[in-house]
Amino acid sequence: MRAGDCLGEMGAAPINGDWPPHLHFQIIIDPLGLDTDFPGVAAPALRAVMRSLSPDPNLLLRLPPACFPAMGRTKAATLRERQQRIGYNLSISYRQPLKIVRGLGVYLYDDAGRPYLDCVNNVAHVGHCHPHVVEAGQRQMAVLNTNTRYLHDSMIEYAERLTATLPPQLSVCFFVNSGSEANDLALRLARAATGAFDMITLDVAYHGHTQALIEVSPYKHDGPGGRGRPPFVQKVMMPDPYRGPYYGYSSASGRAYAAHVQTALDAIHAQGRGVAGFIAESLMGCGGQLVFPDDFLFEAFEVVRAAGGICIADEVQTGFGRVGTHYWGFETQSAIPDIVTMGKPAGNGHPLAAVVTTPEVARKFANGMEYFNTFGGNPVSCAIGMAVLDVIEQEQLQANALDVGDYLMARLRELMSVQPIIGDVRGLGLYIGVELVLDRETQAPAGEHASYIANRMRELGVLISTDGPFHNVLKIKPPIVFSRANADHLVDNLALVLGEDAVQVG
Ligand SMILES: Cc1ncc(COP(=O)(O)O)c(C=O)c1O
Structure with missing residues (x-):
């Protein structure tokens, strides 16, 4: 064959295996007897062997570099630059960092095209890059985005739809x-x-990164670099039904923990001051994916209100149907807060968060000082927020969280029956914790084992992470489009890793 000779002609889709017409030019040194079945693509792990059988065709074609898409930085270069140019205390997940370049549904894809089952990202609530959410943002972005000092219907509509999911007294956003x-x-x-x-x-709680929030976040102020609890913050023991002094999920246990809230109030009163409020997640994340014993929040709220305080439910991790039985975590505790805060899943990855409160609290806050927020409530954010609500409703994702969450917990409990390292499996819907112990009697935490497992799972293409004061709780809170098949994939891989020598206990 000479330069200029015709190699072939572009076929229409039907004679091209229904692929859109394209040129696939591949050199095959040894067809291995496979003839036309020789693979045209391969998994990243097979790259070296494929390259030895199919060398770079541009050795022959000699197309100029401009014909190829830019490759971007190598992973190593991205890591190096990040270590220099980005704040030094922003950690990176996993011993072998991942460079993630794409997301779709429950999958994240790395720079080599390898898919990872995302079992931990509770921000991509309705699935990574959900087309309805993406389209809503794109559409509104092409029309208008501005601050909220002009009238615009999207903020009002979003407020109406959001408050419709909440108890009626929580009506101001x-x-x-x-x-x-x-x-x-x-x-x-x-x-x-x-x-x-x-x-x-609550002890070990995390509520955010501002100075005022570090002050109410023992996870931070009692941790590395922290300055401890300030005198105007009282810390109450975590209501931990597995490790705490009051065992189990009974209402008696919930009331026993709530009595410690009264002790904290007494400490404030003893110093001659009153209480502004009580802040708690409805299920605790950093505490180790804790489900509270029955009525804990209900009782704690009663006690705080009786002292004139305001009750804040932090639903940043737990809201929008994740817990399955209810739309909001506080509902599982029969509690009604005075203020509810929401974030992460609200915009499915777009920075959108909200505070919803009663007209009474909102009126007292309107004391003359204006509250203005340049980006908060802009039309693009509200369009995205409403699209997220649409998807939760249309795809019945709250029911899915309940069904798949129950299924997943049942499978994890089966695993627990044969794996002594699993001390506890707990959760509600798709908010699940698997607590690992060296010994079920002593409950000695297996933090190093948990880290090993999370890293091994990542190697197998399944993303989970660890949490809890001893870093020994496997945290599972995937996008709530997670299916039973995804749950099987997760548990089958976990079973494999738990069989490895490095995690044997007892
Ligand atoms: C319970 C809880 N509250 C608040 C926050 C802070 O949210 P953000 O990181 O969006 O500021 C987080 C973040 O992890 C959280 O888990």
């Missing part, structure tokens, strides 16, 4: 851009409404 902004504002509302400053929080 503030739109912000992150969970931290939402909780920071919630503290301001509580302090303005009561004229008091002291707050009560």
Whole structure:
């Protein structure tokens, strides 16, 4: 064959295996007897062997580099640059960092095209890059995006739809851009409404990264680099039905933990001050994916209100149907907060968060100082927020979270029956924790084993992470489009890793 000779002609889709017409030019040194069945693509792991059989065709074609898409930085270069140019205390997941370049549904894809089952990203609530959400953002972005000092229907419609999911007294919204902004504002509302400053929080809680939130986040102020609890914050023991002094999920246990909230109130009163409020997640994330014993929040809220305080439910991780039985986590505790904060899943990855409160609290906050937020509640964010609500409703994702969550927990409990390292499996819907112990009697935490398992799972293409004060809880909170087949894939791989020598206990 000479330069200029015709190699072939482009066929229409039907004679091209229904692929859109394209040129596939591949050199095959040894067809291995496969003839036309020789693979045209291969998994990243087979790259070296494929290259030895099918060398770069541009050795022959000699097309100029401009004909090829830019490859971007190598993973190593991205890591190096990040270590220099990005704040030094922003950690990277996994011993072998991942360079993720695409997401779709429950999958993330790395720079080599390898898919990873995402079992931990509770931000991509209705699935990564859900087309309805993407389209809503794109459409509104092409029309208008501006601040909220003009009238616009999208903010009103979103407020109406969001408050329709909440108890009727929670009817006034503030739109912000992150969970931290939402909780920071919630503290301001509580302090303005009561004229008091002291707050009560749960041990090991995390509520955000601003100064005011570090103060109510023992996970941060008691951790590395922290300065401990400030005098105006009281910390209450985590209601941990597995490890705490009151075992189990009974209402008696819930009330026993809530009694410690009264002790915190007494400590504030003893210093001659009043309480501004109590902030708690409805299920605890950093505490180790904890489900509270029955009525804990209900009782704690009663006690705080009796002392004149405001009750804040942080639903940044737990809201929007994830817990399956209810739309909001606090509903599982029969509790009604005065303020509810939401974030992560609200915009499915777009920075959208909200504070919803009662007209009474909102009126007291409106004390003359204007509240303005440049980006909060803009038309693009609201369009995206409404698209997320559409998908939850249309795809019945709350029911899916319940069905798949129950199925997944049942399978994890089966695994627990043969794996002594699993001390506890707990959760509601698709908010699940698997607590690992060296010994079920002593409950000695197996933190190093948990880290090993998360890293091995990543090698197998399944993303989970760890949490809890001893870093020994496997945290599972996938996009709530997660299916039973996804759950099987997760548990089958976990079973494989738990069979490895490095994680044998007892
Ligand atoms: C329970 C809880 N509240 C608040 C926040 C802060 O949200 P953001 O990171 O969006 O500021 C987080 C973040 O992890 C969280 O888990």
